[in-house]
Amino acid sequence: MPRPDKGTRQKLIETAKTLIWTSSYGAVSVDDICKAANVKKGSFYHYFPSKQDLAMAVMDEYQSYKIESIMKPVFAADKPFAQQVDDMDDVIIKDNKSNLEIHGFVCGCPLAALGSEMIGEEEQAIRLRVEELFHECQKYMINAIASAVETNQIPHVDPKEKSEEVHDFLTGLMIMARIHNSLDGLERDLKPGLVRILGLNQKELVAAE
Known part of the structure; x- marks a missing residue:
């Protein structure tokens, strides 16, 4: 029996990420993912025992991107705090605008969207994983504030x-x-809200722009 192509796993992750983020975890089935990815169901189960396992892989990949491409650059230790906050504001707005252009509507935070669905006992593993990933990102903010x-x-x-x-x-x-x-x-309230919550000087934040 031929083994699934090595790119199949990544194709399933990318497809599931788009479908779940632009719709919802509950609304997207394994069949939907396989059809959109043009992957046979047998290949799906070769890599992922269940939709939940695929969702976990999607979250982990997104987290790796977020840490390397957003959290580390934004909270680089050599930048003043006002600059870090200003950069965080910029990247949040930029990412949301980019996803709006790509998908045609506002997607928001994929982890928050996914985690907010998990209210039943059956999918608590996903909710707990979302919580873990949030805490991992929060460490960068904690260190920056300290x-x-x-x-x-x-x-x-x-x-x-x-x-x-x-x-x-x-x-x-x-x-x-x-x-x-x-x-x-988001564009109206993000920066003023961060200034208020963090006790920043508005002039310092403007100077960081």
Whole structure:
């Protein structure tokens, strides 16, 4: 029996990422993924025992991209905190605009979209994995806030609590952008909200642009 092509696994991951992100985990079936990827069902199960396992692989790949392409460059230690925050604002807006152009509507955060679906016991493994990935990204914000406090760039705050507040704010904005299918609120409220939550000086943030 011929073995599936080595590119098949990646094709399934990319296809599932697009289908789940632009629709929902619950609405997308294994058949839908196989059809869109032009992959036989046997090949799917060669790589993934279930749709849940594929979703896990999708999340892990997205997380690798997010860490290497977003979190590390944005929170580079040699940048002032105001510049880090300004860069984070820019990349969030840029990514959401790019995905709007590609898909035709606002997709928001793929992890938040996926995790918010997982309310039943059957898919708790996905919810827990989303939670783990969020915490992994939050470490970059925690370290950046701690450094900013130590160097008197922002008022004294608890870095972990403040990073959670920032994360909840960002996630809420992107979920609402997805619901309204509009980036107006995200573009209007993101930077002022970050300035308020983090106690930044608006002039410093403008200077970082």
